[in-house]
Structure formats: structure tokens, C-alpha cells
Amino acid sequence: MSGTRERVSDVHDLAPEAFEREVHSFEFWFQAVEGYLHGTTYGHRPDAAATPLTDSERDRLVTVLCNYCVGETAALEGASGLVAIAPNRMTKVFLATQAVDEGRHLEVLLHRLGELGVANPEAEIEKRASASILEFRRRLLALVGSKDWEAALFAQNVILEAMEFTVFQTHAQTADPITAQVLQGIVKDERRHIGFGENELGRRLRESPHRRARIGEVKRDLDALVIETFAETVRDIGIPASERPDLGRAYLAAVSRLGLGVS
Amino acid sequence: MRGVADLISSFTVQHWLESAAQGHLLGTEHGHHAGEREPDWLLADGTLRARAIETTVQLVVAERCALAASAALVGAAPDEASARYFATQTLDEARHAEVFRQRLLDLGVARDGVEDAVRDAAHPSLLRFADALLERADRKDFLATLVGANLLLDGMAFHVFELLHARHDAPNPKFAHTLAGAIADERRHLRFGESRIATLLRADPARRADVERLQRELSYWVLAALAEEFAQAPPPRAPSRRAARDPGKRAHWQGHDLDALAPGELEKLLAHTVLEEFKMRLARIGVTYQTPVRP
Numbered sequence: 001m002s003g004t005r006e007r008v009s010d011v012h013d014l015a016p017e018a019f020e021r022e023v024h025s026f027e028f029w030f031q032a033v034e035g036y037l038h039g040t041t042y043g044h045r046p047d048a049a050a051t052p053l054t055d056s057e058r059d060r061l062v063t064v065l066c067n068y069c070v071g072e073t074a075a076l077e078g079a080s081g082l083v084a085i086a087p088n089r090m091t092k093v094f095l096a097t098q099a100v101d102e103g104r105h106l107e108v109l110l111h112r113l114g115e116l117g118v119a120n121p122e123a124e125i126e127k128r129a130s131a132s133i134l135e136f137r138r139r140l141l142a143l144v145g146s147k148d149w150e151a152a153l154f155a156q157n158v159i160l161e162a163m164e165f166t167v168f169q170t171h172a173q174t175a176d177p178i179t180a181q182v183l184q185g186i187v188k189d190e191r192r193h194i195g196f197g198e199n200e201l202g203r204r205l206r207e208s209p210h211r212r213a214r215i216g217e218v219k220r221d222l223d224a225l226v227i228e229t230f231a232e233t234v235r236d237i238g239i240p241a242s243e244r245p246d247l248g249r250a251y252l253a254a255v256s257r258l259g260l261g262v263s
Numbered sequence: 264m265r266g267v268a269d270l271i272s273s274f275t276v277q278h279w280l281e282s283a284a285q286g287h288l289l290g291t292e293h294g295h296h297a298g299e300r301e302p303d304w305l306l307a308d309g310t311l312r313a314r315a316i317e318t319t320v321q322l323v324v325a326e327r328c329a330l331a332a333s334a335a336l337v338g339a340a341p342d343e344a345s346a347r348y349f350a351t352q353t354l355d356e357a358r359h360a361e362v363f364r365q366r367l368l369d370l371g372v373a374r375d376g377v378e379d380a381v382r383d384a385a386h387p388s389l390l391r392f393a394d395a396l397l398e399r400a401d402r403k404d405f406l407a408t409l410v411g412a413n414l415l416l417d418g419m420a421f422h423v424f425e426l427l428h429a430r431h432d433a434p435n436p437k438f439a440h441t442l443a444g445a446i447a448d449e450r451r452h453l454r455f456g457e458s459r460i461a462t463l464l465r466a467d468p469a470r471r472a473d474v475e476r477l478q479r480e481l482s483y484w485v486l487a488a489l490a491e492e493f494a495q496a497p498p499p500r501a502p503s504r505r506a507a508r509d510p511g512k513r514a515h516w517q518g519h520d521l522d523a524l525a526p527g528e529l530e531k532l533l534a535h536t537v538l539e540e541f542k543m544r545l546a547r548i549g550v551t552y553q554t555p556v557r558p
Contacts, residue, residue, distance in 0.1 A: 025361060026354070026357060026358040026361050027292070027293065027361075030284060030288065033284070034284070034285070037280060037285075038285065041277065042277055073343060073346075076337060076346055076347070076350060077337060077338050077346065080334040080335075080337035080338055080346075080349070080350065080353060081334070081337075081338050083330065083331065083334035083353065084331060084334055084335060089327075089360070089364070092330065092357065093357045093360070093361055095334075096330065096334070096353045096354045096356070096357030096358075097354055097357070099334065099337060099350040099353050099354065100276065100279075100350045100351055100353065100354040102350065103276050103337075103346070103347040103348075103350030103351065104276040104277075104280070104350075106343065106347055107275055107276045107277065107347055122343070141338075
């Protein structure tokens with residue numbers, strides 16, 4: 001009956017049920033983000049050095065950021081849509097924290113576009129968004145709209161988040177310092193979202209193995225779009241072909257952890 | 264009236280992080296100061312504790328409804344900036360639902376008994392309000408859901424929290440601090456809601472009639488829920504609670520001495536305050552207040 005919460009030094013020491021209660025709470029989210037967002041404004045430290053970009057570099061960066069905005073908009077709409085169909089209260093609370101993370105990602109990317117001199121980000125996104133990421137967004141929201149919890153969660157928290165995690169982490173290694181800080185902050189959130197997706201789906205697939213076929217179907221449906229989006233992004237980031245990492249590998253690794261294999 | 268772009272610039276995620284997460288919530292645990300607990304006078308009195316559980320259940324139900332409506336508003340928002348704002352409101356409402364659920368545990372409800380407690384004690388009219396609001400949310404009617412969630416539900420919550428805060432400020436600092444954080448959030452939701460509804464109605468004046476109809480229906484369930492809440496209230500000035508209060512510090516709200524009011528008088532005061540505030544907000548956005556009618 002105490003009003004105080006026990007301080008948890010390592011959540012992994014907790015029993016499974018207590019672990020879920022802890023990591024799906026507002027309190028856990030708050031402690032997690034406070035560590036890396038404190039002192040930042042729009043995702044970077046105010047004293048981060050702005051590196052001069054050539055016209056061509058700036059143009060490519062604007063295209064990449066516009067496509068990231070489409071991905072984050074899809075993630076924002078997807079996460080908030082999942083709140084309505086989540087099977088329990090703890091999951092709803094986690095998805096509410098994820099929705100605000102995605103809203104923040106979209107906001108810091110739009111702000112970065114503004115810093116790069118884009119006066120009307122909405123129009124620029126409309127002009128530069130790739131067909132593959134737009135199609136991915138359409139299919140993700142269709143899954144959420146159909147209230148297919150496992151399939152929608154898989155598309156959102158495994159496929160989309162793993163795709164963004166991999167791309168942003170790679171891009172941050174070669175980006176200008178401000179963009180790099182913005183992306184590194186986003187990556188920290190994505191790791192949490194992927195962990196939630198893998199845990200939740202892994203548990204449900206263990207309980208109901210027959211659902212595996214449906215997830216495999218969604219994966220096959222979205223794989224081509226993911227690979228196409230990877231290819232476009234790597235090209236726009238400007239990484240030479242000889243140095244391009246296999247971006248698909250991390251995505252496929254996340255999927256294989258769920259026992260879905262590689263198609 | 265400011266335009267949408269000006270309005271949204273005051274309601275960014277960055278602003279929310281600075282004012283809420285890194286502002287009034289900094290250093291709190293489940294919304295209150297670390298180490299605070301429900302007072303002994305409350306935990307030791309079975310009648311008062313049961314009453315506190317019943318009241319807290321209504322807060323949980325209202326916040327769960329607000330969470331579902333806010334999440335739906337993200338997907339229904341006509342512009343991405345509003346969608347971003349509603350992501351912050353979604354998390355605010357999830358936090359409120361979580362801290363009030365935690366209060367049920369602090370009041371002695373077993374962890375696996377929370378859902379039963381909510382099911383048993385939720386006021387029927389509050390559930391009818393939630394059904395009516397979430398039906399609009401399911402239809403992705405942005406304006407109607409916004410009016411129901413940010414003007415009516417948050418408007419009611421704001422005043423209920425204020426009244427509860429006034430009553431608990433001295434005898435139960437833990438609950439008062441939890442309420443203070445929620446009040447700060449609701450104030451933000453009300454400000455955004457009022458301004459955004461005004462911009463929508465300026466763009467589409469034909470929808471004023473829809474807003475008036477909705478207000479007439481939903482206000483009925485608001486008033487009915489308040490009546491159900493006070494119908495269960497214990498006699499005024501319960502001895503243990505009165506004993507816990509510094510005799511020189513009586514609870515005041517809206518110019519009234521709350522310790523001197525009977526439950527019926529408290530209900531009348533709260534309902535009057537909620538309705539007057541609805542009227543003022545509606546008048547500011549050019550909508551005529553409609554007397555509530557049972558749907």
C-alpha cells in the first residue's frame with residue numbers, strides 16, 4: 001500500500017511479469033529519454049557545429065530527410081492506431097510513449113529541414129517522397145485499420161522500426177554533426193520500440209504458433225518495399241557502392257529472431 | 264485569433280518535453296513526490312478508503328477514454344502538426360490513467376483486482392459518455408472527437424481535479440500533487456482544443472450546428488456522471504478527515520468553503536462551474552450553448 005515505487009537498478013533482474021510492468025510504463029520511458037534528451041533542442045545540442053554543405057550534398061540530404069519524414073509520419077499514425085487495438089492496458093501505455101517518440105522524430109526531422117533552408121517542408125516532402133516508402137505507409141496503415149494486431153505490430157515495430165534503426169545508424173556515421181546527433185537520438189528510441197515488438201510478438205507466437213503463417217505472409221508482402229527503400233536511401237545518402245553495408249541484413253536478423261526465417 | 268501555424272508552434276513536442284516531462288514532472292514518481300504515501304487517516308477508515316477507491320475508478324475510466332480519443336485524433340488529424348500535438352496528449356492521458364491506476368493499488372486494491380474494481384464501480388453515465396465520444400473517434404470525425412475530448416471531457420476533468428485538489432491539498436499531499444500535474448496537462452489540452460476548434464469552425468462554419476448538437480448530448484452525460492458521483496458521497500466532514508486537517512486551514516474552491524458544503528451542494532457547485540466554463544469556451548469560439556437533453 002505504499003505510494004513509493006521501488007527503484008529498479010536493472011530491469012533484467014525482474015521476473016517476466018514485473019519486467020513487462022516496468023518497461024511498459026510512463027515512468028520507465030521518462031527515465032530512459034531523460035538521459036539522452038536532456039539539454040537538447042530539436043534533437044541536438046545547441047552548440048553542435050554546423051558543417052557547410054555543397055549544394056549537391058544539401059539537396060541529397062533534403063531528399064533523404066523528406067523520406068525519413070514519411071517513415072516517421074507512418075510510424076506516428078501507426079503507433080497511435082495500435083493504441084486502439086492493443087490487447088491490454090500496459091501495451092496501450094507503451095504505445096502511447098512510442099507515439100510521442102514518433103511525433104518527436106517527425107518534429108526534429110522537420111526542424112532539421114528548416115535549418116537546411118527548406119521553407120515549406122510539407123511541399124518538399126510531397127515532391128521528393130519515394131514511391132516505395134509511400135506504399136509502405138499505405139500498407140502499414142491498412143493493417144492497423146483492419147485491426148489485425150499481430151500483423152500490424154509486426155509491420156510497425158519489427159519491419160519499419162528495424163528499417164529505420166538500420167538506415168539511421170548507418171547514416172549517422174557519415175552525416176554532418178547536427179544531423180548525426182538528431183539521428184543518434186532517434187536510434188535510441190527505435191531500439192526500445194524494436195525490443196517491445198520482438199518481445200510482444202515472440203510471446204504471442206509462442207502461445208499461438210498458428211499465427212506464424214500470417215506474419216510470414218505480411219513479411220513476404222513487404223520485403224520488396226523494404227529492400228527498395230534501403231537501396232534508394234543508401235544511394236541518396238551518397239555512400240559509394242563498394243562501401244555500402246548490407247542494410248537488409250539487420251532487418252532480416254530481427255525477423256529471424258522471431259523464427260520466421262529468410263524468404 | 265491566431266492561425267493554425269502560430270497555434271501549433273506553441274504546442275510542439277519540444278515544448279511538451281520542456282514544460283511537462285522536464286518541467287512539472289521532473290523528480291516525480293507516479294505523479295507525486297518521491298516517498299509520499301496515502302495518509303494513515305484515509306487507509307485506516309474503511310468507509311473513506313472505499314469512497315476514495317470509487318472516486319479514483321472514475322478518474323481511471325475518464326482517462327482511459329481520453330487516451331483512446333487522443334490516439335484516434337492523431338490518425339484523424341487534418342495536418343501533421345496537429346498529429347504531433349496529439350501524440351503528446353496521448354501520452355499525457357496514458358500517464359494520467361497510469362497514475363490513477365497506481366492510486367488504486369496504493370489504496371489497497373489488489374493488482375489482479377483492478378479491472379474488477381473498475382468494472383464494478385464505473386458510473387454508467389461516464390461509460391455512456393465514453394461510448395458516445397469513441398463512436399465519433401471510430402468514425403474519424405476529427406472535429407467531433409476534438410470537441411468531446413478536449414472541450415467536454417478535459418473541461419470536466421479539469422474542474423473535478425481542481426475541486427479534488429482543493430479538498431486534498433492539506434490532508435493528502437500525495438494525491439494533491441498527483442492532481443496538480445494532471446491539472447497542468449489538462450490546462451494545455453483545453454487551450455489547444457479551444458483554439459483548434461475555433462480555426463476549424465472558421466474554415467467550415469456549417470459545422471457549428473454539429474458542435475451544438477454534440478455538446479447538448481455529451482453535456483447530459485457529464486452532468487449525469489457528476490450526479491452519480493455525489494449520490495454516493497459520505498456525510499460531509501467525516502470525522503477522521505476533519506481531524507487530519509489543520510483547523511485553521513479550510514478547503515476553499517470557487518469562493519466556497521468546501522468543508523461546509525453537503526454532497527448535494529458540492530455537486531451543484533461543480534456542475535455549475537463545469538457548465539459555466541463550457542458556456543464561456545463555446546462563446547469564445549462562436550458556438551451557442553445548448554441546454555443538455557437526455558439523448
